[in-house]
Structure formats: structure tokens, C-alpha cells
Amino acid sequence: xxxxxxxxxxxxxxxxxxxxxxxxxxxxxxxxxxxxxxxxxxxxxxxxxxxxxxxxxxxxxxxxxxxxxxxxxxxxxxxxxxxxxxxxxxxxxxxxxxxxxxxxxxxxxxxxxxxxxxxxxxxxxxxxxxxxxxxxxxxxxxxxxxxxxxxxxxxxxxxxxxxxxxxxxxxxxxxxxxxxxxxxxxxxxxxxxxxxxxxxxxxxxxxxxxxxxxxxxxxxxxxxxxxxxxxxxxxxxxxxxxxxxxxxxxxxxxxxxxxxxxxxxxxxxxxxxxxxxxxxxxxxxxxxxxxxxxxxxxxxxxxxxxxxxxxxxxxxxxxxxxxxxxxxxxxxxxxxxxxxxxxxxxxxxxxxxxxxxxxxxxxxxxxxxxxxxxxxxxxxxxxxxxxxxxxxxxxxxxxxxxxxxxxxxxxxxxxxxxxxxxxxxxxxxxxxxxxxxxxxxxxxxxxxxxxxxxxxxxxxxxxxxxxxxxxxxxxxxxxxxxxxxxxxxxxxxxxxxxxxxxxxxxxxxxxxxxxxxxxxxxxxxxxxxxxxxxxxxxxxxxxxxxxxxxxxxxxxxxxxxxxxxxxxxxxxxxxxxxxxxxxxxxxxxxxxxxxxxxxxxxxxxxxxxxxx
Amino acid sequence: xxxxxxxxxxxxxxxxxxxxxxxxxxxxxxxxxxxxxxxxxxxxxxxxxxxxxxxxxxxxxxxxxxxxxxxxxxxxxxxxxxxxxxxxxxxxxxxxxxxxxxxxxxxxxxxxxxxxxxxxxxxxxxxxxxxxxxxxxxxxxxxxxxxxxxxxxxxxxxxxxxxxxxxxxxxxxxxxxxxxxxxxxxxxxxxxxxxxxxxxxxxxxxxxxxxxxxxxxxxxxxxxxxxxxxxxxxxxxxxxxxxxxxxxxxxxxxxxxxxxxxxxxxxxxxxxxxxxxxxxxxxxxxxxxxxxxxxxxxxxxxxxxxxxxxxxxxxxxxxxxxxxxxxxxxxxxxxxxxxxxxxxxxxxxxxxx
Numbered sequence: 030x031x032x033x034x035x036x037x038x039x040x041x042x043x044x045x046x047x048x049x050x051x052x053x054x055x056x057x058x059x060x061x062x063x064x065x066x067x068x069x070x071x072x073x074x075x076x077x078x079x080x081x082x083x084x085x086x087x088x089x090x091x092x093x094x095x096x097x098x099x100x101x102x103x104x105x106x107x108x109x110x111x112x113x114x115x116x117x118x119x120x121x122x123x124x125x126x127x128x129x130x131x132x133x134x135x136x137x138x139x140x141x142x143x144x145x146x147x148x149x150x151x152x153x154x155x156x157x158x159x160x161x162x163x164x165x166x167x168x169x170x171x172x173x174x175x176x177x178x179x180x181x182x183x184x185x186x187x188x189x190x191x192x193x194x195x196x197x198x199x200x201x202x203x204x205x206x207x208x209x210x211x212x213x214x215x216x217x218x219x220x221x222x223x224x225x226x227x228x229x230x231x232x233x234x235x236x237x238x239x240x241x242x243x244x245x246x247x248x249x250x251x252x253x254x255x256x257x258x259x260x261x262x263x264x265x266x267x268x269x270x271x272x273x274x275x276x277x278x279x280x281x282x283x284x285x286x287x288x289x290x291x292x293x294x295x296x297x298x299x300x301x302x303x304x305x306x307x308x309x310x311x312x313x314x315x316x317x318x319x320x321x322x323x324x325x326x327x328x329x330x331x332x333x334x335x336x337x338x339x340x341x342x343x344x345x346x347x348x349x350x351x352x353x354x355x356x357x358x359x360x361x362x363x364x365x366x367x368x369x370x371x372x373x374x375x376x377x378x379x380x381x382x383x384x385x386x387x388x389x390x391x392x393x394x395x396x397x398x399x400x401x402x403x404x405x406x407x408x409x410x411x412x413x414x415x416x417x418x419x420x421x422x423x424x425x426x427x428x429x430x431x432x433x434x435x436x437x438x439x440x441x442x443x444x445x446x447x448x449x450x451x452x453x454x455x456x457x458x459x460x461x462x463x464x465x466x467x468x469x470x471x472x473x474x475x476x477x478x479x480x481x482x483x484x485x486x487x488x489x490x491x492x493x494x495x496x497x498x499x500x501x502x503x504x505x506x507x508x509x510x511x512x513x514x515x516x517x518x519x520x521x522x523x524x525x526x527x528x529x530x531x532x533x534x535x536x537x538x539x540x541x542x543x544x545x546x547x548x549x550x551x552x553x554x555x556x557x558x559x560x561x562x563x564x565x566x567x568x569x570x571x572x573x574x575x576x577x578x579x580x581x582x583x584x585x586x587x588x589x590x591x592x593x594x595x596x597x598x599x600x601x602x603x604x605x606x607x608x609x610x611x612x613x614x615x616x617x618x619x620x621x622x623x624x625x626x627x628x629x630x631x632x633x634x635x636x637x638x639x640x641x
Numbered sequence: 642x643x644x645x646x647x648x649x650x651x652x653x654x655x656x657x658x659x660x661x662x663x664x665x666x667x668x669x670x671x672x673x674x675x676x677x678x679x680x681x682x683x684x685x686x687x688x689x690x691x692x693x694x695x696x697x698x699x700x701x702x703x704x705x706x707x708x709x710x711x712x713x714x715x716x717x718x719x720x721x722x723x724x725x726x727x728x729x730x731x732x733x734x735x736x737x738x739x740x741x742x743x744x745x746x747x748x749x750x751x752x753x754x755x756x757x758x759x760x761x762x763x764x765x766x767x768x769x770x771x772x773x774x775x776x777x778x779x780x781x782x783x784x785x786x787x788x789x790x791x792x793x794x795x796x797x798x799x800x801x802x803x804x805x806x807x808x809x810x811x812x813x814x815x816x817x818x819x820x821x822x823x824x825x826x827x828x829x830x831x832x833x834x835x836x837x838x839x840x841x842x843x844x845x846x847x848x849x850x851x852x853x854x855x856x857x858x859x860x861x862x863x864x865x866x867x868x869x870x871x872x873x874x875x876x877x878x879x880x881x882x883x884x885x886x887x888x889x890x891x892x893x894x895x896x897x898x899x900x901x902x903x904x905x906x907x908x909x910x911x912x913x914x915x916x917x918x919x920x921x922x923x924x925x926x927x928x929x930x931x932x933x934x935x936x937x938x939x940x941x942x943x944x945x946x947x948x949x950x951x952x953x954x955x956x957x958x959x960x961x962x963x964x965x966x967x968x969x970x971x972x973x974x975x976x977x978x979x980x981x982x983x984x985x986x987x988x989x990x991x992x993x994x
Contacts, residue, residue: 239994240990240993240994241993241994242990242993250986250989253979253980253981254980254981254986255980256976256979256980257979258741258971258972258974258979259737259740259741259971261733261736261737261740278989282981282985283978283979285967288967289965290965290966290967290968291964291965291966291967292966292967292971292974292978292979293966293971294740294964294966294971295964296736296740296964298733298766299762299763299765299766300762302730302733302763303730303732303733303736303762303763303766304733305733306726306730306732306733306734306736306737306763307733307734307736307737307740308737309733309734309737310724310733310734310735310736310737310738310739310740310741311737311738311740311741311971311972312737312741313724313734313737313738314702314737314738314741314742314972315741315742315972315973316737316740316741316742316971316972318737318740318741332727332730333727333730336726336727426990426994427986427990428983428986429980429982429983429986430983431982431983433980434976435976467722468722468972469699469702469721469722469738469742469745470699470700470702470722470742470744470745471699472699473697473698473699473720473721474720475699475722476698476699476719476720476721476722476723477722477723478714478715478722478723478724478725479722479723479724479725480723480724480725481725481726481727482725490715
């Protein structure tokens with residue numbers, strides 16, 4: 030199966046436009062998983078509305094024999110099943126592409142394009158003739174288009190049947206009806222179109238050792254393995270599935286079969302203020318506790334985050350970022366909370382933030398977050414986003430080291446307290462800025478008063494200028510320690526002049542863009558920051574490059590702002606590439622942004638042409 | 642205003658409780674409240690109740706929000722951990738702390754502003770969850786630290802120190818708690834320690850959410866003529882509905898109650914509350930009647946006090962029963978019981994291949 034570079038075999042994007050609430054998600058998952066099981070690298074992204082039923086929804090599947098898992102920026106095969114978005118869906122199709130539509134009803138002539146191949150399939154008519162009941166007919170239409178695509182793309186129907194058998198293991202009656210719908214579409218396509226299309230799937234072996242999982246599930250799994258026992262939250266898109274997954278795993282893994290007792294507490298709070306309060310109360314009392322939220326929840330949690338910073342209470346917060354400001358677009362993705370999390374709350378506050386790039390890092394960073402929070406006695410915010418959190422990503426299979434034991438940090442035992450003459454909460458006996466703490470119920474000599482009001486290093490209330498500053502300065506020393514403990518930035522450097530910096534979910538788009546740019550003769554080094562505060566390696570990368578592109582998914586260049594605030598980098602050499610539409614960035618956007626800037630520089634030598 | 646350590650004065654003849662501790666062991670830092678503040682009397686009642694119960698100091702957890710009342714947790718049981726949360730958010734800290742370790746005794750001290758204005762939501766939800774804690778409101782109808790604004794518990798017609806009259810109806814925590822299904826609801830008066838101490842003892846021992854609303858006059862901003870939360874007004878207008886005595890588990894059964902005059906209610910740990918009639922036919926185990934009695938007194942400008950309502954069966958599931966958590970505190974579960982390990986991970990991930 031030799032494929033030339035120009036061939037579209039295992040290298041195209043397929044997009045399905047439907048109406049939400051019609052059950053298309055299972056058909057789309059079936060398609061993606063079939064491709065994955067064919068050994069071909071695949072990406073699936075769901076662009077869905079903040080609505081229960083009736084609004085437009087899209088599912089984009091990118092097939093990439095090279096293993097690129099970001100959006101390419103073009104669509105070669107469009108399945109346009111939503112009349113409301115038909116016009117723009119047809120417009121989005123790349124020249125030479127293929128359009129599948131439901132030919133049960135006449136196609137609006139005005140929307141046709143001469144440069145694409147139009148494939149009409151009477152999906153509704155076939156399903157109406159073969160199935161009974163309105164809901165069933167609607168649901169089967171989805172499986173029917175999956176059958177059409179199976180024929181067009183050369184997917185193995187037996188493999189798809191296997192997937193249906195797994196999905197409906199508990200409802201076997203659904204397997205036959207689904208297979209019937211699949212076969213209807215498959216046969217129709219085989220009969221009426223030249224199958225397979227030039228863009229099709231040929232089995233490879235590039236997905237072995239990989240899984241398809243979403244970041245929220247992965248983060249929840251990380252919390253289980255970290256030994257978290259208290260989960261408090263208030264429902265908010267797109268973080269809800271993280272908590273649902275945690276509860277699901279715990280109910281499978283942590284319920285005593287005899288007594289029915291649960292080795293976890295799962296608390297649906299009255300709001301995000303209470304959710305973070307519960308996390309602080311539980312962490313203060315020695316349990317590993319966490320919450321998951323999104324931007325609006327972070328805004329509400331600010332006051333408590335400040336208390337946790339100042340009173341030095343561990344906490345783990347997952348912020349699955351969505352589009353702001355305000356309510357924004359709850360079902361679209363963005364990296365808009367970087368500043369809000371780094372400096373959440375009034376006064377001099379700063380927080381440790383971790384930035385996972387994919388579900389694999391959601392899993393590992395979840396456990397790291399608890400270790401850091403307890404070691405540093407401070408909140409740790411894990412900034413995922415909707416793209417990572419809610420889409421299925423192809424990742425190397427997760428591994429767990431059975432030698433792992435939670436780092437509970439500096440907690441005095443009963444015996445240690447007994448030996449003390451007197452316990453003082455906020456001293457720095459080890460010189461790393463991290464004090465020792467005690468837990469309630471252990472020893473009366475370990476008792477202290479936790480407060481957000483001014484306190485001395487001995488834990489007492491104060492309004493004394495000097496005593497207040499001693500504690501504030503020691504907190505800054507702890508921050509320096511944090512720099513040496515957080516995950517390092519990932520750097521791929523070959524001493525080039527140009528550097529690209531990214532954060533989080535844009536990683537795969539940048540990696541593809543680097544390859545595309547190299548093909549254009551533009552070589553660049555790459556750094557992906559993985560934590561705040563920035564380590565010295567970040568400082569060095571910025572210093573070593575003459576021109577640094579900072580790619581991020583927000584309007585205000587928040588990562589660039591953090592870099593200029595927290596490092597010595599010269600502001601002018603940081604050029605922003607800002608993508609804030611709410612959709613995940615494509616590699617094409619990055620390539621075009623970089624080339625435009627470089628062209629602008631060579632022709633007009635304009636500084637600050639991009640970004641600012 | 643700084644932290645002032647209270648000198649520990651001990652004397653060999655001071656009475657000791659079952660742990661061999663004197664009352665001194667249950668005191669805290671020196672109060673920085675105004676001289677004569679009702680809150681200091683409540684602090685003294687808490688010290689007395691904890692001493693009488695022979696609580697291990699480290700097994701008490703003191704929680705509070707922001708305000709004069711919330712400062713008082715520093716003034717008793719210095720051997721207990723304290724958590725001074727942000728304004729109005731103490732219940733969520735208490736919920737998390739309780740979730741982590743169900744074996745400790747949780748005492749929240751809050752004020753009328755902290756509970757009924759900024760903290761109204763969290764208060765209501767702690768009641769709903771039947772969180773196992775004693776929630777004590779030091780209620781003076783006024784914001785002290787910000788110098789005399791009305792709080793949400795100020796009665797209609799009450800006058801502020803500067804002369805303004807309150808026209809908005811009060812939120813009554815007792816009625817609210819009754820309505821939300823609280824299993825122990827009481828009202829006390831800081832000036833009546835004999836009534837208050839057994840209420841605190843019973844509230845600390847009650848399994849589930851116990852509320853004691855304590856009328857606690859503010860000597861600086863709300864103790865003048867025309868105020869319905871002054872010492873003078875409260876003394877004249879508080880009416881005990883029932884006398885409640887707390888009898889610890891180990892104490893012998895008392896026989897000095899006349900038949901028909903007293904009723905015993907057993908708590909889950911074997912201790913008892915003895916309810917003595919005051920002359921009226923008040924039944925503190927009837928939620929609807931309790932609410933009606935409170936309201937009827939309130940319409941006459943009077944405060945019904947004492948143990949207003951008690952769920953005699955302690956039947957409603959408290960937070961940990963609802964969540965089916967183990968008897969062992971969650972914060973003490975060994976890691977091996979929490980992580981499925983690498984084998985478990987491989988099994989879990991088989992669904993994602």
C-alpha cells in the first residue's frame with residue numbers, strides 16, 4: 030500500500046454537519062473508532078451547541094497517516110445533513126472535495142458547486158421505509174450515513190459490527206437494527222458511487238499501544254490514582270464530565286462489596302464558592318480533595334483561592350477552559366483563563382498552574398497536582414480546555430508506577446508534635462519557604478488557628494507591619510521553591526533564530542506547523558510551557574531566540590503577558606499568534622501567521638506588525 | 642489590636658472533668674471584643690459545655706466566618722484547630738472538613754450578618770445536608786465591625802443607634818432551619834447561661850445539624866432604647882418554651898422529675914436530653930407546632946427560647962450516612978485502598994483501545 034505524498038489515502042478531513050439531540054454522536058464515535066482500529070491515526074473534534082436539542086452541531090474527523098492530531102484547516106469530505114447550515118457547509122469544502130447530502134428532499138440548486146463531487150443519498154427515505162417510530166428513524170439515519178461513509182472510505186463493516194457489539198453489549202437487540210441501518214447505507218453507496226473514493230482508509234499499524242480517551246476522563250482517572258477522596262463541585266460545562274467520570278470510576282473501584290460503603294465523598298455543592306470551600310476544608314483536614322470547573326467558576330472561587338494561598342491550604346482545581354468573557358460560549362474552546370488563574374484573588378496572590386496538552390498529560394498532571402499542592406501547601410490549578418476535556422484524543426496508553434505513593438508534604442505526626450516544645454504554623458525551619466502543618470484531631474499541642482487575616486510566622490493575628498511582611502516574603506520564597514518543582518517546559522531546540530512558544534492543547538497544531546514551515550524553508554525551535562511559575566529553562570529559551578512567536582487561544586495574548594511579567598524577556602521580540610474563535614487552532618493558521626510576519630519583516634522591516 | 646495570649650491560671654482546687662482537665666484547659670486567647678459583649682458570655686458557655694462533656698480538646702474543630710462573632714473561636718479551647726473562613730462561607734469549610742474526618746466534633750460560630758446575609762445560601766445547604774455539626778449564631782441584629790448597620794435579623798421597627806428605623810422584615814434563622822428540615826433547633830440568650838450551656842452540650846452531641854440561635858446584644862451599637870436586641874428588651878421578651886437538661890451517657894438516671902413533667906430523649910451515643918415543661922403544653926418534637934409557636938410569639942414581639950425542635954428519633958440521615966462513607970475517616974484510608982494500581986489501570990483502559 031505505497032502511497033505517494035499527494036495521495037489522499039489516510040490523509041484527509043471529514044466533517045459531519047447534523048442537528049444536536051438527534052443521536053449523531055454514537056455514529057461519529059463509531060466512524061472514528063473504526064478508523065482508529067484500522068491502525069490509522071485519527072483525530073475527532075465535536076463542535077456542539079450549548080443546547081439540548083435542535084441547534085447545529087458538527088463533528089470533524091481528521092485522518093492522518095503522518096500522525097498529525099490537530100485540525101488541518103481544510104475539509105475534503107462534507108456530510109451536510111443540516112439544512113440550516115447547508116450553505117456554509119458546502120462553502121467550507123475544499124475544491125475537489127466530496128459532498129454527501131440527504132437526497133430525500135430536493136437539493137437547493139443555488140448551493141451547488143461545480144468544483145466538488147456531489148453524492149446524494151436518500152437517508153431519510155431509506156430509514157422511513159425500513160424502520161418504525163419517529164425516534165428510531167432519526168437515530169438510524171445516523172448509522173445509515175456511517176454505512177455510506179464505510180463504503181466510500183473503505184472501512185471494514187465487520188470491524189464496525191464488532192464495535193457495535195461492544196457498545197451495545199447490554200442491549201443486544203440494538204445490534205441488529207444498527208447493523209441493518211449500516212448495511213442500508215453501505216449497499217446504497219456501493220451501488221450508486223465508485224467506491225472507495227480516492228480519499229479512503231487503508232489499514233496501517235500506527236495506533237498500536239494507543240488509546241482513544243478524552244481529557245476529562247483521563248483527569249478523573251488521575252484523581253483516582255492520586256488517592257483523592259473528596260470531590261466537591263457545581264455542574265458547569267465543559268467540566269461536568271470530569272466529575273461524572275470520577276464518580277463512575279469510584280463506584281466501580283472504591284465501593285466495599287460487602288458493606289456498600291464508599292471510600293470517597295462526592296458532593297454536589299450549591300455553587301462554586303461552596304465547592305472550593307469544601308475542597309479547602311477537606312484538604313485542611315488531611316484528605317486529598319479537588320474540584321473541577323470552568324471560567325465562571327474560577328471567577329467565583331477567587332476569594333477562597335486567595336485565602337488558600339495566604340493561609341497555605343492545599344487544593345486542586347481543574348479549570349476546563351471554555352470561551353469567555355462572562356458566560357461566553359460554553360461549548361467552545363479557549364485558553365482565556367491563563368491570567369485569571371495565575372493571579373486569582375485580590376492582593377498579592379499567585380498560584381501554581383499546570384497546563385496539560387492532551388489527555389495523557391491530564392492523567393499524569395492530575396497526580397502531580399495533588400503532590401505539588403500538598404508539598405507546597407497551596408492551590409494548584411490544572412488548566413485543561415474544552416478541546417482536551419471533551420474530545421476523544423489518540424494517546425499512547427497510560428502507565429502507572431506501582432511504586433508511587435502520594436507526597437503528603439510537611440505534615441507533623443503525633444510523635445513529632447509530642448516532641449516539640451511549641452508548634453508554630455508559619456515558620457520556615459528548612460529554608461525552602463515551606464512551613465510545617467498539623468492536622469486536627471492529632472494532638473492539642475499541634476492546634477493552630479487558620480485565618481485569612483494578617484498573621485505572624487507563629488500563626489497569631491497581627492496588624493504589625495514587620496510581622497505581616499515576614500510572612501509575605503516567606504511566601505515569595507516558597508514561590509521560588511515552586512519554580513524548581515513544577516513540570517519543566519518541553520523544549521526542542523537546535524540553536525535557531527526563531528522560536529515558537531505554545532501552551533496546552535495547541536501542541537499538536539504547532540508540531541505539524543513546524544514540519545510545514547520547515548518544508549517552506551523556515552526552521553524554528555519550539556517550547557511548550559507546562560507550568561506556572563516558569564522555570565529557568567523558559568527564561569533561557571526566550572533569551573536565546575531573536576524572534577519568538579507565542580501561539581495561544583485568546584484575544585489578549587495572556588501567555589505573552591505572563592512571559593513578559595515573569596521573565597526578563599524583551600517584550601518586542603515576542604510576537605503573538607492569537608486564535609480565539611472558539612474552535613481549536615489549525616496548523617494552517619500557524620503557518621500562515623508565521624509566514625505573514627516573516628514576509629512583513631523582510632519587505633517593510635516593520636516591528637510589532639503581529640500581536641501587541 | 643493584636644493577639645493576646647491569655648495567662649493560664651491554675652489552682653490545685655479547681656474542679657476536674659473526667660479527663661482530669663480543669664475549665665482552664667478549654668479557654669483560648671484573650672477576647673478583644675468590647676467589654677460587656679454578649680458574645681463573651683457565649684464563649685464562657687461554650688467553655689463550660691466542652692468542659693462538662695469532657696471533650697478531648699484536639700477532637701473539637703472550631704469554624705467561623707467573618708465578623709465579631711467569628712473572632713470568638715480564638716477565645717475558647719486553644720487545644721483545638723480553628724478555621725476562620727471568608728465571610729459567609731464557613732459552612733462549606735465545615736462540610737469539607739467533616740467529609741475528610743467524621744470522627745471529630747465540629748462547632749461553627751457565626752453571626753447574623755455572616756449567616757443570614759452573605760452566608761444565607763451556604764447556611765441553608767448545610768442544613769439540607771444535615772451536616773453533623775453544631776452551628777451557633779451569635780445574633781445581635783447589627784454589623785459591629787463596620788459600625789452599626791442593620792443586619793438581616795433586625796426586627797421591623799427596631800431603631801439604630803443613629804436613629805434610623807428598620808422597615809424590612811427579618812430573616813429568622815430558627816424558622817428557616819425548621820423549614821429546611823433541621824433536626825435540632827434551639828434559641829438561647831447570652832444572658833442566660835443556665836439555659837444555654839445544656840443546649841450547647843446537647844447540640845454538640847446531636848447527630849446531624851444542630852442550630853442554636855443565641856440572642857447576643859451588641860453593647861456598642863445595639864443596646865439602646867428602641868432596639869429589640871438590647872439586653873433590656875431581650876430580658877423582658879424572651880420566653881423559655883421548655884427547659885432542656887443534658888444528661889451525659891455515664892450519668893445515672895435521675896429520678897427527681899415529677900411524672901408527666903419531664904420527658905427523656907435519648908441521643909445516638911447514649912446521652913439524653915430531659916425536657917421539662919414550663920407550664921405551657923409545648924411539644925418540641927412537633928415541627929409544625931414548633932414553627933407556629935415561634936411565629937405566634939414573634940408577632941407579639943417576643944422570642945421563644947430553649948430547645949424549640951428536636952427530631953426525637955434522629956432518623957434523618959446525616960451527611961455521612963447519605964454518602965455511605967466508611968466509619969474510618971476518609972483522610973485515614975491507606976493509599977492501597979484508593980488506587981487500583983497498574984493492573985487495574987490496564988483493565989480500565991481496555992475500554993479505550
